[in-house]
Amino acid sequence: MPKNLFLYTIVAALGGFLFGFDTAVINGALPFFRDHFELDKVMEGWAMSSAIFGCIIGAIGVGRLGDKYGRRAMLKITALLFLISALGTGLAGNISFFIIFRIIGGLAVGGASVLSPMYISEVAPPKYRGRFTILFQLSLVIGILVAFATDLALINSGINNWRWMFISEAAPATLFFVLLFFVGRSPRWLVKKGLNEEAQLVIDQTNAGNNNVHLLEEIQNSIDNEVVEHIKYLFKKPFLRLVIIGVLIGMFNQFTGIAVVMIYSSDIFRAAGFGTESAILQTVIVGFTNLGFTILAMAFIDKIGRKIMLLLGSVGMTIFLGIFSYIFLFNVGGFMPLVFMIAFVACFAFSQGAVVWVLFAEMFPNNIRSRGVSIGSFSHWVFYAILLFLFPVIQKSFNDNRGIGYVFAFFAVFTFISFFFFKKYIVETKGKTLEELERDTLKQ
Missing domain, CATH: 1.20.1250.20 (MFS general substrate transporter like domains)
Structure with missing residues (x-):
């Protein structure tokens, strides 16, 4: 099995890890930031659910951007949004800024839920595509458990414990962003853009076998730029x-x-x-x-x-x-x-x-x-x-x-x-x- 296939899929699956971490870390932080901002039930509910609105917008909006700029490029943007959200929520001076940065985190979660599994499916060979794409879900579940463990580890870290809980997400977000510079772009997207030589290189890096040239031809034959460009x-x-x-x-x-x-x-x-x-x-x-x-x-x-x-x-x-x-x-x-x-x-x-x-x-x-x-x-x-x-x-x-x-x-x-x-x-x-x-x- 090509070693680059492991690298590409594991890096993309980090989007799932951050998805899980971002959605779960708020649970342990809730009692502490609720007291800090003196939230009533309405504002508490809005603080807890605001990220979902970002998720919805991120999910529906990232598809067109993924077609235009590429899966890898938009995953980099997603990683930066996770980083901004982690630092912003952790350093927020009032509840309004806290909610704004939670919505930004939701944008990242919605984007990752689309881009990460799609990228993995487009680079993985048929024989292994299912188990590699499941890495996204596995990483998501691990992210949830790590978030719970992080909350537990930081619970006695002082009056700003809730801030450190959110800021802790900055480390995996930074790692995700950096590692994305070491993976190739999706071969299906490259063919759409007419970058066939680069697409062939990525296919050779991630697919073991003698049919890689034929696979590239299949991808080329499946692309209709008129359909790609028009949502109708x-x-x-x-x-x-x-x-x-x-x-x-x-x-x-x-x-x-x-x-x-x-x-x-x-x-x-x-x-x-x-x-x-x-x-x-x-x-x-x-x-x-x-x-x-x-x-x-x-x-x-x-x-x-x-x-x-x-x-x-x-x-x-x-x-x-x-x-x-x-x-x-x-x-x-x-x-x-x-x-x-x-x-x-x-x-x-x-x-x-x-x-x-x-x-x-x-x-x-x-x-x-x-x-x-x-x-x-x-x-x-x-x-x-x-x-x-x-x-x-x-x-x-x-x-x-x-x-x-x-x-x-x-x-x-x-x-x-x-x-x-x-x-x-x-x-x-x-x-x-x-x-x-x-x-x-x-x-x-």
């Missing part, structure tokens, strides 16, 4: 169908309830009767489950394929979400909430958690990939924001735990529906070049 083709046949599927994948991904579980797990466990310390410990267990099954998914994705993993995960998640709903609707006590939440997260991490970002990066043809991935990621973030806003509202509308039960019943129903959606509309992408996939998906 996204909404015409044969591309509109893929765009709609991408939006629905983003919706179904969030309607599993994974965002609610990851953000509100401590509150959910407390509602089930556990103490605060026990609830936090169980949240950490959930996080390690997510990491472990993401690693397991890496071992299987290029063997059994994306579609099978999605179908298996949909069945498992439907069952465990249904049981989890029953537990809260009928006040089943003990450790059952932890058991079935772990089972749900394991199914998610092995299926949609690992596969969705790979699918986004693979399913769109070369001519619209950047904008297609951007729309899929945009859908992901929009539904993420909606669910995080609605969950506490629904929960508080009931005097007992039935609100949580109804929410997870809703997730179980939509996850069940997703099985049939994936079965009918998802094309298996295992072991095929992006150009072969393009012919398969456009035939449907």
Whole structure:
């Protein structure tokens, strides 16, 4: 396996690490900056959720820029935005500046969610593309765990502990920016720009085998500059169908309830009767489950394929979400909430958690990939924001735990529906070049 392939994919995956770190580090810092700025509930909510608006804007806006300036160039901009956000939030003198820099961090997260998996898919050979693209998700999960560990390590560092928590992100952001100067540009983007010799060089650096010249020819034959340059083709046949599927994948991904579980797990466990310390410990267990099954998914994705993993995960998640709903609707006590939440997260991490970002990066043809991935990621973030806003509202509308039960019943129903959606509309992408996939998906 070419050594440059490891370098290029690991560097790009750092975007996922910063994605996870940036979204998670605020959790440990919250009690301290809340007291420092003397925030009421409204401003606390805005401080916590403001980054999501940046994510939405970053996701939908970076696709066109990625086509114009290149994936690597925009990843460098993303790295700088992470750095600016880390320093800005850590040094903010008032809540207004704090929120501005959190939104800037959200722009970076939204951009990374599009660019990093797309870049990896465009440099990796078909045989290894699935597991290398999953590095983005694995790095994201590791970033979350490192953020939690950083918060814990800095919690007793003094009155400015929350500032150091945010500033700590500057180190990996700087590393990400520097390392991007040592990786090649995406060969698919280079062909779009007519830089075929450089594209051939990158293909030779990242693909072992004797068919590299043929691969370059396939890429050249797949490019239509008229389609690349004009957004109107996204909404015409044969591309509109893929765009709609991408939006629905983003919706179904969030309607599993994974965002609610990851953000509100401590509150959910407390509602089930556990103490605060026990609830936090169980949240950490959930996080390690997510990491472990993401690693397991890496071992299987290029063997059994994306579609099978999605179908298996949909069945498992439907069952465990249904049981989890029953537990809260009928006040089943003990450790059952932890058991079935772990089972749900394991199914998610092995299926949609690992596969969705790979699918986004693979399913769109070369001519619209950047904008297609951007729309899929945009859908992901929009539904993420909606669910995080609605969950506490629904929960508080009931005097007992039935609100949580109804929410997870809703997730179980939509996850069940997703099985049939994936079965009918998802094309298996295992072991095929992006150009072969393009012919398969456009035939449907």
